[in-house]
């Protein structure tokens with residue numbers, strides 16, 4: 001039993017709540033168990049963050065940056081260990097978890113640049129004095145992370161929030177507590193002052209206790225649309241608190257008149273099946289032209305999908321896909337496939353639960369053309385790609401837009417005019433041409449419209465929601481203006 005569970009005011013504490021555990025979805029063993037945080041421990045974490053706020057926000061940006069850069073150095077030194085923890089908890093292959101740690105390290109320089117560019121100080125001369133635009137931190141913010149990138153995505157809120165001068169209570173996904181613990185140990189080694197970054201572990205009730213805490217000034221969330229919507233409802237009536245929601249998608253990828261079939265199939269597979277389909281940006285709906293050209297793509301796609309290697313995260317010959325995050329997540333994908341089949345969809349490659357007690361599934365492709373009118377507008381968060389055969393490009397774009405979500409979308413087509421038409425009409429926050437729709441850059445904003453977010457994009461624009469702007473006009477001495485307003489004599 002782990003007694004080194006919650007990090008509050010620079011102390012590691014045992015939990016006072018109920019039993020929680022983390023299971024390796026590939027090897028099926030328990031790798032972490034502890035007790036969740038009690039309501040009192042959540043209160044203590046918020047209190048610690050509040051106590052630390054005045055002195056942390058009073059440091060200069062460069063003083064705060066020293067701690068954050070030290071954290072980046074420690075991440076680099078511990079890259080393999082963190083990558084292994086991510087693999088153990090998520091099932092993702094080591095090649096992929098190493099890139100996740102790389103993205104965490106890269107986040108520091110990007111956030112430093114974004115802070116200055118997005119929230120820097122602007123000075124304008126005025127007839128009397130100067131006008132300034134500056135930014136201040138909100139105060140105490142909660143950060144909620146998802147399981148699919150347990151290091152990189154919370155880090156994408158934590159780093160810019162700390163640089164801006166906020167203090168934090170972090171609630172990791174209950175599926176990935178070990179990665180969170182290892183990461184917080186590095187922050188502690190970086191010498192972060194007590195209370196600046198706190199962590200409480202637990203399931204939904206810990207999340208609710210933190211999200212509803214009156215001591216928060218804001219909450220930065222990455223996770224499912226269902227949870228994001230609940231948080232949005234919870235924050236209703238609190239216009240003074242900032243809420244940033246990064247949520248799911250039902251992302252379309254359209255193929256039209258593209259000559260290089262292998263490149264098309266590559267981009268489809270990277271879009272649909274990387275991370276075993278557990279990326280918010282993954283293609284869920286693939287639009288392929290009716291007719292011979294479309295049939296050629298489909299045949300090659302089916303062949304390549306059947307050849308995708310699924311395996312252990314630490315296998316010497318690394319697989320493309322590891323296990324899904326849990327046995328439960330894998331069984332939900334089998335259920336989603338069955339629901340579509342019951343509606344009348346046709347299986348092209350069956351998604352199979354390879355070992356019923358693990359998270360291993362094989363990738364699946366299902367033709368939903370005939371049931372398009374009855375299709376649930378849901379994010380199936382795993383490697384199941386729905387194919388829609390189309391004849392008219394505009395109708396395909398209309399159908400691509402026929403979703404409440406709007407995170408990522410892509411077009412694979414050789415004609416630039418087709419892309420310009422697609423770009424103009426498609427509704428999503430990430431729109432790509434002849435590139436996979438996964439693998440977004442941290443040097444760009446990252447967020448969606450509709451049920452995918454609340455217009456507070458993260459990544460390069462995370463700086464925007466980490467502080468509020470302050471406009472000032474300033475003059476060193478009180479000075480009587482040369483010209484007074486009409487009707488005034490002083």
Ligand SMILES: NC(=O)C1=CN([C@@H]2O[C@H](COP(=O)(O)OP(=O)(O)OC[C@H]3O[C@@H](n4cnc5c(N)ncnc54)[C@H](O)[C@@H]3O)[C@@H](O)[C@H]2O)C=CC1
Nearest residue numbers: 144145146147172173174207208223224227246247248280
């Ligand atoms: N747009 C984006 O940037 C990204 C979105 N996602 C989305 O995240 C989802 C997968 O992640 P999950 O971990 O399953 O998401 P989730 O919504 O189940 O959990 C996210 C976090 O919220 C907490 N939580 C769950 N229910 C809660 C409640 N009622 N009140 C307060 N906290 C609660 C969880 O413990 C976890 O820390 C997918 O839908 C995916 O599309 C994932 C990565 C990136």
Ligand SMILES: O=C(O)CCC(=O)N[C@@H](CCC(=O)O)C(=O)O
Nearest residue numbers: 279280281438439440441442459
């Ligand atoms: O936050 C950033 O630095 C960029 C966004 C990012 O890394 N996106 C990844 C993963 C997010 C996900 O899909 O779950 C991506 O676009 O693949």
